[in-house]
Amino acid sequence: MVRRAVIYIRTSSETQGEKSSPAEQEADCRRLAQDNRLTVVRIYRDVEKYRVGNKLIEPSGSRSDRPALQAMLQDAARNEFDIILAWREDRLYCGLRSMLMVMETIQEYKIEILLAKETFDPKITPVRTWAAQMELEGMKERMGMGVKARLKAGKANTGQDRYGYSRAGEKIHIVEEEANWVRKIFEWYNQGVPLPQIRERLIAGNAPQKGSSTPRHIEWARSSIQGILESAKEYAYGYKEQSRAGETYQIPVEPIIDVPTYEQFKAQREKNKTHPSQPIRHDYLLSGHLKCSCNLTWQARTATHRRSRKGEWIERKTPIGTYFCPQPHKELRLSTCPKTVSAKQAEAQVWEKVSQFITNPDFLLAQAKAKVVQLRNDYEQMKWDELQLREEIKKLNAERQEFITKARKGHISEEEFTPQIGVMYDKELGVRRRLTAIEQEKDAFEKLDLEEQVKKYVAELQSEMAELITANPQTPEERHQVFLLKKRIVDTVLTDAIIDERREIQIKFRTDLSTYSGQTQERVDFFAARRK
Template sequence: METKKRAGTYIRVSSREQATEDKASLEVQQRDCDTYCRRKGYDIVCSPYVDVQSGTDSRKERAAFEQMLEDARKGAFDIIVAWRPDRLFRSLWPAARLKQVMDTTGVDVETVTQPMDKSTLGLWAWVAEREIQNIRERTMMGRESLARAGKFVTGNPPYGYKYDPSIKQLRHDETEHLQVVGIFNWVAQGKSIGSLVTDFNLLGILTRRGKPWTRQQIAKILKNPIYTGRAYWGKRERRNGLVVAKKSVEERILIPVTPVVTEEIFERVQRQLNKNRRISPRNTKAVHILQHLLWCRGCSTSFGARSRNSRYGKPLITPKRYYGCRGMKQSPGAYHCRRPAELNATTLENVVWNEVTQAFAEPQTLLKILRDRNATADEKAGLIRTKLDKAAEQLEKKNLELQQVLTYARQNLLSTEELKPQLAQVREQKQHWEEEVQNLKQKLGSLQADAGNLADAEKLCLSIRERLVDVTPQQKKEFLRLVVERIWVDKSNNLEIEVVIPKLEKQPNDVICETPFSLQGEGEFLWGQMSF
C-alpha cells in the first residue's frame, strides 16, 4: 500500500482588510488548499501556516513562513501546498531560501491555481518581483499626477490641518489651527521650545493622539514650510522601493495649501531657533564667556567649548575648561591649525576681557578708528556696491542655469549620470554667489553709520567704565556678546578682536551698565594683534 504524502499548507494576505475580501481571503485560500490536498490524496498533518504581511519587503521576516521552513528542515511534512506562487514569495530572496530548503530536505512545493515545481520556482520568483515593481511604478505615477494637479498625496496631514477627501486637499482644523498659530507667535517673540512644551503640558493641551507634547514635536512644526502654504511631494529619490537620496527643493512638486502663518513670521521663527540653539545653556556645563565668539583663522570654523570635571576617574575641585577648533576636531588630519588643538579657557578669557575692558576704559583707540572709518565710509561703500551688483548679476545667471538644467532633466534630454554632476556644479556656484551677496550686504550695512555714532560711542564708554568691576562670569558673557562681533585666533595664538559699538536705546532691566544698548551694532572695529 502506497504511503500518503504528508502536507503542510501556507496561506498569506498583505493586510487585515484583504483577509476578509472574497477574492483571496484567508478562508478562500484555506478551502482551496484543503480541497486540492484531498483530490491529490495528501494527508494534512499540521495547522495551516498563516501570515498577514506584505510579501514585497524581503527585509522583514514573515513569522509563519520562517516557522514553515524550520518545520520542513525537521521533516514535519513532505510537501508544501500554497494557493498561488505569489503567496509564498514576491521577490528572489524568499524564493532562494525556499529552494535551499527544498534541495536539502527533499520537500516539494505545489500550488493550487497555477502549476509550479522546483525547476520553475526561480522563474516564478522573477515574474512576481517584476509584477511588484510594475505595481509600485504605476502607483507612484498616479500619485505624481495627483500632486501635479494640486492634490495632497503626502500621507497623514500635519498638525493644524485635516484632509478633505471630497477635494483631496488640506484645510484648517479649527482647534489645532489656533494652537499652531500660538506656537509660531510664541517662538517669534523670543520664547524657547522648552518653555512652550512646559506650558502646554501644564495646561493639559495634548497632541492629536492624546499624549503630552515633546520638544521634538514642537520643533517639527516650527521647521515645516507647509504652514506657509508650501507642501511638497517627491522629497526623496527611490530605486526599487528604497530611498537612495534626497531631492532638492527645485526638483520637488509644489502643492499649494492654505497657509497658517506668513512667510515673515516663519523666517523670524527660524532665526529665533538658530539663536536659541547658539546661546542655549545646554551647550556647555560650565560658563564660557567667549562661547560662539572665537573663530579659527586657519580653517575659518568656530571654536567649541568643553569642560572636564574629573581626571583619572577622580572629580576635580575646579572644572578644567577648554576651547577647541571645530575644524581639527571634525576633520582630523585635514587641518593643522595649531598645536595643541585646544586652548586653556581661563588664560584666553582673561586676555580678551582685560583688552576689551581696557578699550572701553580708555576709548581713544576705538574713537580714532570710528573717525577714520566715517571719513572713508562713502568711498568704501561705493566699491562695495559695485561688487554687490556684479555678485547679484552672477547669482541671477546661476539661478537661470539651474532652472535650465532642471528643464532639460524633465524633458529627458539629460540622463541621470549627466544630471547629477551638472546639478552639483551649478548648486555649488549658486551657493558661493549667495554667500558673497550676503557678505557684501553685511559690509555695506556696517559702513552706513553716520557721525552720530561717534557721540553714542563716547557716551557708551563713559557709562560702562565704572560698571565692569566685580561682575559674574554670566554677566561678562552677556556683555561680550553685545560689544564683540568675532575674535579670530591664528596659528601662533594671536588674537584679532572685532568690536561693535552698539546702538543706544531705552533703559532695560538688569544690565551691567547704566547706558543700555541693543544687540545690533552699527559698525565693526579691529585693533592690533595680541598674543597669549
C-alpha cells in the first residue's frame, strides 16, 4: 500500500532562511521520504510575507493563520495524505494555538509526523511548545532591556510628545510655533490672567493643538492648559521624563522657558492657592443627588478664606458652602444651568420637602400597595423570562462549541478568532447576569411581605423625624451626628434633586420599595448608638 506524504516548509526571516533555506528543508525531507518509502504528493510553503487586513505578516511559527499551514490542515481533513514531513518541529509551530491546531488535526484524522532533523514525540510536544513560548518571552524581555538602554542613554523612544516639542527618530526637537504659545501661556499666567481667559486667548489666536488618538470635543480644554503649566519645571530645565517598567528616565531637550520665568510661575502658583493648609471636614446634605439641566451631578466647595479690602486672603469667621455645576467650559453649559447655589439655601429647600413627604406617609403607603400588585403581576412574567434565558444560554453554548471546532479545523483565522470568541463570552455573560438578576428578584418577592415592610419603614422614618425636631446639638460632634441622621434619611428616600435656572429644586422620591427592606434594623442601631 502506497503511503502518501506531504512536505511542509517554513522560513520567517532572512537570517533564519540562511540557516535552513527552503531548498535545504525540501532536500532533507525528500531524503526522509525516500528512506521511509513514502510518496510525496504535495509541498506546502510558508516562505513569504502574507497579508492580514492591511498588514504584511511574517509566517512566524507562533501564528496559526499561515496560508500554507491552513491549506495543509484542510487537505488533511479531506484525507489527501497520510504523513506530514517537516525539517524540525518548530517549522510546524512555535505557539500554543498553532500547536493545538496541528495536534488536534493529526489525532482526529490519524496522521503521522516525521521530522528530518529530530524525532517527533507527541508526548513531549507541549513541553517543547512551552520552551518556545519562554524563548518568545525572553525576546520580549530583551527588547524591553534595549528600550531601557536607549532611555538611559538619553535617547527618545515612544510616548506622547509634549506641547512645544516633536520627536524625530531618537531626538526631540522644538516646534517653534508651539513653543511661542507655551511662552505666552506662562507669561499670561504670571501676570495673573485666569485660566478661562488664557483659554479664550488661545482660541482667538488659533493656537494649534497636538494631534490626539481620539477626536477632540473641546477646543483647548482647561486640562490641556493645566498639563502645560504642570510641566513648567521640565520646560525650564530642559528634560522629558519617560517611564518604563516602573523606572523613570530623563531625556535632555532644549528648554522653552527660562528659569526666572519658572521661579515667577512657582510664586504665582502659590499665591493663587486659596485652600487652607489643613483639610477641614464639611458636611453636604445633597452630595450625590443635586443635578442641573447639563445632566451633571453637582459638586460642593467650602470657602474658608476671603480677600480683604487690601487684597489679602484672610480667614472667614463662618465658612460658606456652595454647590456648583462641574462643567468647566461655558460653551457646553446650558443656558438653564444656574451654575452655583448656596448650600444653605439648597439644603433648606430639599429638607422641607423631605420632611413633608415623611410626615405625610399616605402617598408612600398607596405607592407600596400599587407596587405589590405590580410585582405580583410581574412574577409570572419573571418565571417565563427565566425559562427563555436558560434556553438562550444553551443555544450560545452550542454556537461557541461549533465556532471553536471550525477554528481547530482552520476555517477561521487567528485575527477573527480572538475578538469573536470574546464577543461570544461577553454575550453569554450578559445573559447569565440577566438570569441572576431575575432569580434574585424572584427570591426577594417570595421572602418579603412588602406591605408590612413599608409600614415598618414609614414608622421608623417618623420616629427619626421626631428625634430631629427635638434635637438641640451643642458641640460640633453633636451637629455632625444630626447631619448623619439627616443624610441617611435623604439618601434613603431621595433619588435626584433637579435645580432649574431660578434655583428652585424639584425632588424625585424613590419608588423602588425593594430597597427599603433590611434598612430598619440599621436605623434602629444608629439611634441606639446616639442614645448611649
